[in-house]
Amino acid sequence: MFADYSLAELGSIFVMQGFSGLILFSVYLLMALGLAIIFGQMGVINMAHGEFMILGAYVTYFTSQFFLNYLPPLFPGYFFLAMILAFIASGVLGMFIEWVMIRHLYKRPLDTLLATWGLSLILQQLYRSFFGAREVGVELPEWMMGSVAITDTIEVQINGLFVISLTLAITVAVALLMFKSRWGKQVRAVVQNRIMAGAVGINTEKVDRYTFALGCGIAGVAGSAFTMIGSTGPTAGQLYIVDTFLVVVFGGAASLLGTIASAFSISQAQSTLEFFLSGSMAKVLTLLSVVGILMLRPQGLFTLKVRR
Template identity: 65%
Template sequence: MFGYSMAEIGNIVVMQGFSGLSMFTVLLLMALGLAIIFGQMGVINMAHGEFMTIGAYTTVMLSKVAATYGFTNYYFIFAILIAFGLAFIVGYFIEFVMIRHLYKRPLDTLLATWGLSLVMQQIFRSTFGAKEVSAELPEWMLGSFQPTPDIDIPINGVFVMGLAALVTFGVYMFMFKSRWGLRVRATVQNRTMAGAVGINTAKVDRVTFALGCGIAGIAGAAFTTIASTGPTTGTLYIVDSFMVVVFGGAASIVGTIASAFGIAQAQSVLQFFMTSSMGKVSTLLAIVTILMMKPEGLFASKLRK
């Protein structure tokens, strides 16, 4: 930080902070899906990043179709919905074929989904090639605006922030204000009693897992606005996403939001003044230190003893 004036440091923090907000939105969308799958269901889904990649490739392919037929300015909203739908359907199928046999066996879910992630990466590589590809963004998402002469804020970053806020609100309403969310929470707290009162717990599991995967698909669509997509794109975010969920509190949406924001901002600002790896290491050390004092995370679930 030496060699910068206070005004320059202030501008750097603002610019890097907004850059961190773009990373925050992707991390938050990824972590919301994991908070449902891991926090609510106890499934360690190491293939969660590949569902993000499904959403990213879906958006890239739709952008190419849109460019061919001349409706680039209109495709992106539909791409988000289709990315969610495809990831949801694949997640529903995976839960039915594999995950439903592994509940209450977290180590087995870790190993099985890790193997699934390798299979999905190879499918992406065989289908789309090993090179990274980028989506063609609509014109209304290009450019930036300047609140001050020294600060540029990209419009696509503002859009994905709004998208993340909308999805977060939707997840909150689904989990805490809907009958289905009540069934999910009842199944998590006492599966036997939930089944006894007529709740189809197998269906709850399947739809909940698929919903988490669908949200990862939305994260993939958002990711295309800030970076290119390759077969291993999802693996770059899976560790950070688990870190967000564990640090915030596995079953807490508020904790997930706070954790994603803190981690993204810390990494973005520190990586400007340090190397990229040192910024990540410094952030990880801070998280480990806090978890040693609060092992249940920032926002622990309140359990009835």
């Protein structure tokens, strides 16, 4: 596999694939952050999480078209507004779905799996009806185009650097929100002991609703980032939902550090193997490795220590 390349070529390949893996890691992490918060707190298996991501991608696309057609002088900065709108749109939809459907299915994980899988099919058809079946691509501002030359053989994409920086900022913001804010303390209290949290005056239903909205909103931001590396279509979210669940389970539900470590290891392994092998074989080897580790450590890489 390596015999056809010199040491210098292999070094460049690993660096370039490592950077591609970081871009994939960014999308995985943004998706998995929201999913880990929802699954870790409420035990809800949200199979429609990918559709919340695609809603954010569509919001980003239409925002770019609006600025391009009606406010061209402001087009270079449209993406920042698009991320905010994507977060709001996905978060509001998530809050509505939690109120209409999810709150009736708590403590019934298999029912939530089937219900949200049906919801994903409904949302896909709605996207197809309203936005069309064809895939669309977002036009990036000029300052996001091109690449930065590190060496004669190594270049990194500017939009990739932006996605990585965005992911880092959101991860830090979520960590501060979960571990430093009053609401974050309430969320962690509900995760550790829902009955006791309710007994001390925490409105667990309200915490659940806002947590579900936050998780879906983060997925919407992931959709904005997704537009930089792929085209947007009604079924594009399903391409990432299995990998995202894999990241959450492998890292350990409700563990922010585990989610980060899991997303990084899976994305790097998949990106590197895809260069030397086929894409399907790379995914198979990655899955086999994760399954093997989970057989030895079924609770995932990191778990919360809770007194029972």
